[in-house]
Amino acid sequence: MNRRSLERPYGRLVPLTATLACLFLLLPVVFVVAFSFNDGAYFQWPPRGPTLRWYVNFFESERFMTATEHSLKVALIVTPACLVVGLPTAVAIARGRFAGRDLIATLLLSPLIVPGVVTGVALLALFTAVHGDLGLGRLLIGMFVFGLPFAVRTMVADLLGLDPRLEEAARNLGATRLRTFFLVTLPQLKSSMLAGAVFVFVEAIDNFSISVFLTDERSAVLPVVAYQYIRDFDDPTVAAMATLLIALSCALVFAIERLIGFERMMHINRK
Secondary structure (H helix, E strand, C coil): CHHHHHHHHCCHEEEEEEHHHHHHHHHHHHHHHHHHHCCCCCCCCCCCCCCHHHHHHHHHHHHHHHHHHHHHHHEEEEEEEHHHHHHHHHHHHHHHHCCCHHHHHHHHHHHCCCEEEEEEEEHHHHHHHHHCCCCCCHHHHHHHHHHHHHHHHHHHHHHCCCCHHHHHHHCCCCCCCCHHHHHHHHHCCCHHHHHHHHHHHHHHHHHHCCCHCCCCCCCCCCHHHHHHHHCCCCCHHHHHHHHHHHHHHHHHHHHHHHHHHHHHCCHHHHH
């Protein structure tokens, strides 16, 4: 067996499989984008168009604009709230030594493995039991509970990978524990905080499984309104909305790449 065979034991099977898997995952995205520019109300191949009338329909729809306002409001409130609460929580889990730490960490991260529909039903039952008619506040609480583990998980992974000698050096030079945290530790958490913020923001914008249980007509958000719309109308307006959300996700990825590097963000636990 030659050296080249040892370096590539699977030949071309692995890259071919990876390429087919990527194409399979991207095909629905391509379909949605193409459908959003289709001039007809039904998808045809080759598409009729192109046209921007479904985007115009989206921006001229009062229900969609109101839902967009609600979604952005939830995301812009929940994202910093998860970071503010998640940072000291992550430090306590990664650096703390106290009884029950592992249990708290497990309970805190449990929403990552519990289906969103279960979380939504549980929160709905809770608010019903306490007669908590908070309007959009119910969704803010629900998305905070659901989004906090994403922020904590990324920061804990980053904290566990930091070199403790840097903090020890700062302490030996006379810095207090608090000053060491803000000047040495916190700057090194920039990538994980940004990663957590992106995860929380995206979930707050497009989560359906929780939102559908916690919203009403006064506080409906984009995923819920989109679901209601496609029950009544069969046109590509929702595809236009989805394409805009895809563009938003791509813009966030581009911003991460420019600010800290996407590869570094995806490997924060390998420092």
